[in-house]
Amino acid sequence: MLSKNNTDLYANKLAPKRQKFAIKKFTVGVASVLVGTTFALYAGTNHVAADQVEPNTAQSATKDTVEQKDETKKQPEAVSTNAPVAPETKVPQQAQAATPEKTVPTQTDSPVLEQQPTTPQQQPVQPEVVPSQDASHVSDMAQFQTALNDKNVAEIVLDKDVTNDTDNYVNVDKPGVARDVTVWGSKVDERNTTLNLGDHSLYFYNKTTTPDHKWQLNFKNVNVETNDPHGYGVVSFQNNGTDATVNFDNVKASGNGVLVYAPNATVKLHDVSATPTYVESSPSANVTANNVDLSGNVTLTAGVNNTSTPQNVYANGKVNVKSGANVVLTTNNAYSNETQNLTAGALHVEKNAKLNVKVNTTAPNVAVPTGGTWESLVVNSRAVDVTNGNAKVDGELTVDPFTKEKRGTSVVAAVVLSAPATTQNDLVIGPTGKLVFNATQAPNTRGVYFVNNDHAFGVQHGGQILLKMGHGVSNAVWNPDNLVLSDGAKLDVETYQDNNGVTNVGIDSTGVVPTLGSSR
Structure with missing residues (x-):
């Protein structure tokens, strides 16, 4: 019997109840059993005693911030018009044996822990990555070559198809200009613009690098093509790409189908296709590198x-x-x-x-x-x-x-x-x-x-x-x-x-x- 003055206990007893059940495994079988009763509390109740407190597993979403560093542009340096007779080929470095993978032990059977159902959190929509306002826009091969030789240019946008109609390699030969640079395509007539190297390739000289300046070349949302009969691809290096990284993201390659010849470089492909359309076959692979990462949809x-x-x-x-x-x-x-x-x-x-x-x-x-x-x-x-x-x-x-x-x-x-x-x-x-x-x-x-x-x-x-x-x-x-x-x-x-x-x-x-x- 309750005292009429015991208002807290009296309110709890009269409060609406919600029973909770769980599936339990016994030696005689499996049954649904009552595991607890939850009381709905009135607003005037001051204290509640609970048998179990469930942790709040919701985590607040974090926001990634991107810091951009403004760099003062300088006037483009003069571009050398001398092209190599042919890229020199050097013996690739011998790679060390890979470290053996460790065997992961098989997980043994363990008791099933009761978990409260959680509502899947909606993944935030990633913003579309586009060139910055400081990107250098080009419309012909001479402008493109000048931008590559300018160490202050971090992004190059092809506003239209750019074609090498000369009988020379597109040389990058200014001392110390090696850097992280991205070549972007543009949408024209519902397709990405094309970087066409003709019968040659982009050729990066040794003197462009220093101990503190290495090449990281990024090609994004662009079509590329070369018909180089030597098989040097769109990108080639005088030092075979030592310490260089070349990334292709959403890129389509045609011509001889060769993307890069860089036996000492790291090459990463994401959402890339390479299909030869040139009548003469290439003596090189679609990708020649030291280390290669393949992600997304890749068709070579x-x-x-x-x-x-x-x-x-x-x-x-x-x-x-x-x-x-x-x-x-x-x-x-x-x-x-x-x-x-x-x-x-x-x-x-x-x-x-x-x-x-x-x-x-x-x-x-x-x-x-x-x-x-x-x-x-x-x-x-x-x-x-x-x-x-x-x-x-x-x-x-x-x-x-x-x-x-x-x-x-x-x-x-x-x-x-x-x-x-x-x-x-x-x-x-x-x-x-x-x-x-x-x-x-x-x-x-x-x-x-x-x-x-x-x-x-x-x-x-x-x-x-x-x-x-x-x-x-x-x-x-x-x-x-x-x-x-x-x-x-x-x-x-x-x-x-x-x-x-x-x-x-x-x-x-x-x-x-x-x-x-x-x-x-």
């Missing part, structure tokens, strides 16, 4: 009709396919079976990234390579070649070879590990990784191919491998010292027994092949 195509080898990406260092990326690398060869879509010192396909490698051989009457070494069987016929470090697949890597003639043609290897025995050169499929090789349209294929000994092939818990081999002399997995399948990993191999007396090989390993749990 290379094709030859001569003795050159079509290549998409050639990197001495590491290639990173960033999370969320969708990358398609395509090579077309109408002359031979030689192809090298992706060559990298080390490779990482991050979680939620997709890398699709397409190899198309339309040349007729190509003989199967022969020789006394394992490497000779896949010489210059490699979709992915990791040369100086480890390869880690946490996303999805798919290789699709195609040959016009289904017999007696080509040897295409999906993933080749070609580092010396003294260098780390393992292939690991991570817990979220997937490797697919679909060679049903190409005979005489190799799936995973180790050139030298002392390297391992591992598939972690949850990792998946599907190798569909073609007719002829095909090998799914060749010569790893150890093939390690963790518990919960999956390895599927499909091979043919042809009527030509040659038996296809599923797995050939010089070491042990432990199979744990439900692995195949």
Whole structure:
């Protein structure tokens, strides 16, 4: 019984009640049980005793501020008209072996904690990035060259298509002008303006750099083109791009399809496509660099009709396919079976990234390579070649070879590990990784191919491998010292027994092949 003077307790007892339920797991089953009662309080109540106080998880949004530094413009310096006879080619620096990736332990089962439902917070709309008011606007190649040689110009806007109609390289040769500079395209007739280098390229001299001034070149919202027969691309350096960074963002490349030749530079591609339209084939890859980052939607195509080898990406260092990326690398060869879509010192396909490698051989009457070494069987016929470090697949890597003639043609290897025995050169499929090789349209294929000994092939818990081999002399997995399948990993191999007396090989390993749990 309540005292009539106990107004607080009396108000609580008469207050509207809201019951809260939760799903509980018992030894006899699962049931919905009452876990508490919430009282609605009148405005006049002074104190409330609660069984549980729930934390407020809402976080206040933070605003990013961008500071812009005004720089005093100076008069443009005179531009040299002397062009090099041809860019000098230097031997690329040898990249160090990549640091081995650490294995993340599998999360064990843990009790399910009750959580109150939260309302998803709406992501703030990112403002469109546009050139600043201080950007230098140009309408012809002479103005563009002058702006590049002016160390006070940080942004260059192409107000219209700019074309190099001379027989000279567009030289950047003023001492100490290396800096962070962005080249912007403009919208004209619903398309981005084009920087057309003709039969040459942008050529950056050594003297433009100092210990305190390095090049960071950014191309954004612009189309680029060059028909340079030497394959030097839109951008090339006298020192092969040492300490330089070149970024392409929302860029379309045509002509010979070569974006950059800079064996010592770091190159980053985001939302980029490169499709050759020039009748003569390029001897260089779409991208030649030291380290390469691929993000967003990237489509690179290379094709030859001569003795050159079509290549998409050639990197001495590491290639990173960033999370969320969708990358398609395509090579077309109408002359031979030689192809090298992706060559990298080390490779990482991050979680939620997709890398699709397409190899198309339309040349007729190509003989199967022969020789006394394992490497000779896949010489210059490699979709992915990791040369100086480890390869880690946490996303999805798919290789699709195609040959016009289904017999007696080509040897295409999906993933080749070609580092010396003294260098780390393992292939690991991570817990979220997937490797697919679909060679049903190409005979005489190799799936995973180790050139030298002392390297391992591992598939972690949850990792998946599907190798569909073609007719002829095909090998799914060749010569790893150890093939390690963790518990919960999956390895599927499909091979043919042809009527030509040659038996296809599923797995050939010089070491042990432990199979744990439900692995195949």
